Amino acid sequence: MGPLLDKAAIEAVYRHEAGRVLATLIRLVGDFELAEEGAQDAFEAALLRWPASGLPDNPRAWLVNTGRHKAIDRIRRRVTLRGKLKILAAESSIAGPEADLEEIEDDRLRLIFTCCHPALALETRVALTLRTVCGLSTAAVASIFLVSEETMAQRLVRAKSKIREAGIPYEVPGRELLAERLAGVLAVVYLAFTEGYAPSAGTATTRPELCTEAIRLCRLLDQLLPDEPEIAGLLALMLLHAARLDGRSDGAGELLLLEEQDRTRWDRAAIAEGKALVERALSAPRRIGPYGVQAAIAVLHAEAPSFAATDWPQIAALYQVLLRLAPTPVVELNAAAARSMVEGPEPALQLVDALTATGALDSYWPLHAARADLLGRMGRKTEAQAAYARALPLVRLEAERRLLERKMRR
Amino acid sequence: MQYLLMIYGDEAAMGAATPEQGKAMGEAYARFTQDIVKSGHLKGGDKLKPSSTATTIRRGDGKSLTTDGPFAETREQLSGYYIIEAKDLDEALMIAGKMPFSAGAVEVRPIDSLARQY
Numbered sequence: 001m002g003p004l005l006d007k008a009a010i011e012a013v014y015r016h017e018a019g020r021v022l023a024t025l026i027r028l029v030g031d032f033e034l035a036e037e038g039a040q041d042a043f044e045a046a047l048l049r050w051p052a053s054g055l056p057d058n059p060r061a062w063l064v065n066t067g068r069h070k071a072i073d074r075i076r077r078r079v080t081l082r083g084k085l086k087i088l089a090a091e092s093s094i095a096g097p098e099a100d101l102e103e104i105e106d107d108r109l110r111l112i113f114t115c116c117h118p119a120l121a122l123e124t125r126v127a128l129t130l131r132t133v134c135g136l137s138t139a140a141v142a143s144i145f146l147v148s149e150e151t152m153a154q155r156l157v158r159a160k161s162k163i164r165e166a167g168i169p170y171e172v173p174g175r176e177l178l179a180e181r182l183a184g185v186l187a188v189v190y191l192a193f194t195e196g197y198a199p200s201a202g203t204a205t206t207r208p209e210l211c212t213e214a215i216r217l218c219r220l221l222d223q224l225l226p227d228e229p230e231i232a233g234l235l236a237l238m239l240l241h242a243a244r245l246d247g248r249s250d251g252a253g254e255l256l257l258l259e260e261q262d263r264t265r266w267d268r269a270a271i272a273e274g275k276a277l278v279e280r281a282l283s284a285p286r287r288i289g290p291y292g293v294q295a296a297i298a299v300l301h302a303e304a305p306s307f308a309a310t311d312w313p314q315i316a317a318l319y320q321v322l323l324r325l326a327p328t329p330v331v332e333l334n335a336a337a338a339r340s341m342v343e344g345p346e347p348a349l350q351l352v353d354a355l356t357a358t359g360a361l362d363s364y365w366p367l368h369a370a371r372a373d374l375l376g377r378m379g380r381k382t383e384a385q386a387a388y389a390r391a392l393p394l395v396r397l398e399a400e401r402r403l404l405e406r407k408m409r410r
Numbered sequence: 411m412q413y414l415l416m417i418y419g420d421e422a423a424m425g426a427a428t429p430e431q432g433k434a435m436g437e438a439y440a441r442f443t444q445d446i447v448k449s450g451h452l453k454g455g456d457k458l459k460p461s462s463t464a465t466t467i468r469r470g471d472g473k474s475l476t477t478d479g480p481f482a483e484t485r486e487q488l489s490g491y492y493i494i495e496a497k498d499l500d501e502a503l504m505i506a507g508k509m510p511f512s513a514g515a516v517e518v519r520p521i522d523s524l525a526r527q528y
Contacts, residue, residue: 119499166520167411169498177500 005050013059014043018135021063023107026114027170028064029071032132032160038071039063045070108133109224110170112217116185117168124159125188126195131156133220134213144195144210182225186234186291189218193238197245198397205249205399211242229284233292236277240298243270255403259307271302290326293318312341329360337370345374365394369404376410412453412521413494413502418486419514421460438510446494451505455492486514493521 018039025035042063056062115129127145130136142152162168173181196210218235225231247265249255278299281292288296297318304310319335332355340348352371361367372387388408395401427435439457446452461480468475480487496502499518506516 117499119503165522167413167496167498167502169500171498171500173500177504 005055007047010043010046010050013055014046014063015135017060017063018043019111019133020060020108021067022132022135023111024064025067025071026111027107028068030170032163033157034071034074035067037074038067041070041074042067106172106224108220109172112185112221113172113181114163114168114170116181116188117163118181118184119166119168120159120162122188122191124155125184126191127152128156128159129188129217130192130213134217136213144207182228182230185221186218186230189214189221190234190238190291192217193241197241200396203398205253205255205397206245208242208245211238211245214238215242227284227286229281229286230289230291232277232281232284233289233295236274236281236295237291237298239270239277240274240295240302243267243274243302249399253399254406255399257403258301263306266302271299274302275299290322293322293325297322310341312338316342329355329358330364333361333364333367333370340374340377345377349374349378363394365391365400365404367391368394369407372407411496411498411502412523413496413499414519414521415455415492415494415502415506415509416488416517416519417490417492417509417511417514418517419489419511420485421462421487421489423513424489425460435510442508442510443492445508446492446505451494451496451501453493453495455490455494457490458488460489461487489514 022039025038029035045066112133116125127141130141138153139149142149193211193214196207215238222231222235244266247261278295297315300311300315316338319338322331323335336348336351368387368391372384375384464480466477466481502518506518
């Protein structure tokens with residue numbers, strides 16, 4: 001018999017195991033909601049049993065097996081035809097040996113790919129992943145999406161119902177689909193991160209807890225699929241951005257530009273880890289992708305002693321690589337900004353003006369702010385003010401508005 | 411599971427195809443159909459006549475109204491369908507992805523087998 005356990009200790013064990021337990025239960029009972037109910041029942045059973053019995057030798061196996069039995073009990077209590085069919089299916093799996101625990105890590109990967117399946121809307125994938133894989137409460141996910149808990153609960157129920165009814169598989173995709181589906185999973189992880197780094201709405205300047213969750217999830221993916229350079233690249237990119245998160249605003253909550261930041265506030269340990277991951281991604285047999293290149297750019301920024309002493313030629317060259325891999329208007333804008341640090345504002349302004357003429361980034365305030373910055377550096381103050389005036393109505397965060405107003409006064 | 415694959419295309423564009431293009435398309439669909447017969451996925455399906463041949467019965471307020479034309483007037487019309495047997499949505503999407511259509515869309519919808527009464 002193990003040490004005596006109080007409720008807090010059991011909750012800590014459960015929090016640690018909940019993701020794995022749920023992932024395996026979904027495979028065993030073949031239904032998201034039933035698995036969630038079973039996992040909750042198992043936790044309640046643990047609260048009753050463990051204080052007297054002590055911690056089982058393998059708490060994870062105990063929770064999985066208890067959850068599975070509780071799920072079967074729930075099915076038995078349902079009298080519908082559908083329920084009876086499920087009993088047959090579930091009992092055939094329960095009749096076998098105890099849950100094969102070696103498969104648990106695979107189950108977590110299955111769960112991630114199912115939650116990020118392209119048959120679900122992108123926002124739904126993010127919400128379902130945060131709720132199911134990361135274990136955030138429905139209320140927490142609702143607050144991220146700025147909807148009521150009830151609305152989010154309904155959205156999650158609809159998503160789980162589509163998984164069941166449309167036959168979205170609970171599987172890691174085969175080789176022919178893996179690259180495409182992994183890109184979709186990484187997009188979900190990165191969207192969660194950027195929503196934490198620069199929330200698209202609301203009053204908070206950042207939501208660091210969301211960045212932490214995205215990094216945790218990417219670490220898990222990296223551990224489960226260690227040979228995928230884009231996972232390492234994305235993990236590095238997020239670590240390097242997160243390392244500078246604290247330095248992005250001053251004590252009064254004002255956003256600081258890269259050139260204004262106190263570089264001693266950057267997290268050196270996270271920067272070192274990010275750099276090591278970029279080196280790993282660069283040496284992988286498969287070629288580096290857009291996340292890896294962005295991470296390499298972030299390494300150069302993070303290691304520069306000052307804004308002026310940054311290796312701008314190398315950054316500009318990496319942006320040209322990124323443009324070939326991911327030719328999007330936002331990358332074009334960033335490439336132009338990097339070029340301005342090497343060749344001066346004139347050639348960069350030509351690129352930005354051409355980009356402005358396409359109209360693709362009309363409602364993207366950083367385009368107008370970058371144009372204003374280049375014009376200002378060239379001494380064309382009136383045009384710079386006009387460009388800032390175009391950027392201002394497009395910002396969503398108060399802190400961004402104050403940053404622009406500060407630049408306009410210069 | 412069974413899935414209904416609904417093929418939507420622009421009838422005007424299809425009508426404007428040359429006889430050679432039409433023949434090539436017909437042969438491509440024949441090959442696709444042969445492939446999914448051989449692989450055991452095909453359960454049924456056919457090409458449909460144009461939506462101009464459709465008649466719709468609408469019901470509401472206790473009344474029925476029969477009208478000329480398809481249920482919805484859209485730029486793309488339902489031009490044919492397959493019923494396939496697939497292990498899961500990914501297999502169904504893989505099969506739908508091999509269809510030889512060059513423009514338009516295929517909607518993949520699971521068939522509710524529990525409601526089947528035959």
